[in-house]
Amino acid sequence: MSQYFHSIRIDTEKCNGRMKCLRVCPTQAIRIRNGKATIIEEKCIDCGECITVCPHDAIIPLTDPFGELTKFRHTVAIPSPALYAQFGREILPEKILSGMKKLGFDDAFDLALTCGEVSFAIQEYLREYKGPKPLISLVCPTVVRLIQVKYPALIDQIIPIEPPRELAAREIKKKKSKQLKLKEKEIGTFYLTPCPVKMISIKQPAEKGKSFLDGAISISDIYGPLLSAMEGIEKGSYRLALENICILGVGWAMVGGICRTLRLKNSLAVSGLGEILKVFDDIERGKLRNIDFIEAYSCTQGCVGGSLTVENVYVSYNKILKLIETLEYEQIKACPDIREVRKLYSQKYFFIKGKFEPRPLKPLDKDIAQAIKKRKEKEDIYKSLPKIDCGACGAPTCLTFAEDIVRGDAELTGCIFNFPKIFKEISQEFSELLNKPASLSQSMSSAKKTSEKGKAIK
């Protein structure tokens, strides 16, 4: 058993080693070995970039199949607000939730209201908090994993408040089990996810607690069936259909959605892993101490940019903005009661149970002196490499290849730029062989040597 569960698997039948994933992986966790992609588990933070980029669909997100529903007596769908952005503007959340029920869920729950509650709870937490700043939202599990792996010093700056999906699942189980006189485990709660990383946060929560969700179904898997399920549903009156949408919560589907609900002077909204790395570097150096709150999403533009969504990310981002605009225009105030939230907050209703622990990468060696030596070796090897990051050796860059060699995971002969040198040696031996046909014993031994070198190339 490996130490970390990952929501990404590679279908070796489909993979033909085209290296797109190799280049796009932000943590250099992919290598091509024997023509197939493999994942270095400790480096992977489940961002899903490789899934999006694979031209053969060979990288498979491990979400739940629809059939899982039959395992439970009562099932509830909890769609990410990003689902609301996948359809045309005339299809409002109410219709989408009805469609979910037609597909076989016993109930469908609007997460926007819970998102609104959590916004209030975050505000309470920010008010009380006295430690180093900025505080960081935990809503994106990839960001939490990135902090564990690359920025362990920032772990205590993660806000320990349950994300809306977990909170909703916990409360649904409590309520429904009472209402229907069922056990909590007989009620299945399924998140409709825009990205694969939510699946891991269910199977292996970063804080080592237990998830209240029973599974995650990919938005892209349910999109087609849902679209046809919604066909027959009558459209209610426009205003009525909008009335229950929480304006504070809908925005959680996009980057900046949390910040706009908090009344803060200094907050940042960041999306895309490359940008996050820059911002986190700055936090670590103490450069952003005057910022109170940061929401960060590994996907560009936030959850609407997830690798398991269907609609173009900019179109869906715009749809969320338009929905918020409409709600503002219609003056719809479906909103959690702040006094109620404060009461629940003081009862610790919102807090996660576990604690985040660092997950630092393996150093080159456990012993510092050895590690220093290996680091120098790595430098020397790197200097000898062509530095064009061609990827033919199976590593994404010459630098990672040098590291793989020092770690004992690769051989210098794997670099094609060494081939001419090796061929030159071999051909020299052959020509020597041809020029000295007389001495049979010598040529025998020489031929043996050559075949050994030939093996090394493979």
Add this chain to the structure above:
Amino acid sequence: MTMSDENVLSQNFEIIGGDFSNAGKASTSIKEILQEIGIDYSITVRTSIAAYEAEMNVVMYARRGALTLNITPEKLHLKLEDEGPGIENIDMAMQEGFSTATDEMREMGFGAGMGLPNIKKNADKFEISSTPGKGTSLDIIFCLNKTEKK
């Protein structure tokens, strides 16, 4: 630094005064090196803060500077030598209050300013010397052996 080559890792970083677009690169590389070697994370963070402040001092005030990182299994040594205006009054520059003026610069988005007190706070040993009109030299040392802290 006189020590057998075998056990010491040296790395040089060139820093150009006024080059804000590359500011912070040296300290990021330093952090990556320390992570690879497996230096305790709290020391890595302190080192990268100190390196960043030192680097920014050059970018903001000097013409050019050289930052050298030397690591042995026992200690980590950051040496910075810059060519620039130097510091007239070191005692004054070392005062914590002195750095408040640069908070404004930080608000303007121009890095961390004169973070000398911050470097001292993060380091186990810190030495500074300066010749006005010529330049400043910093020695910042971190003990890797946990028992011998400052």
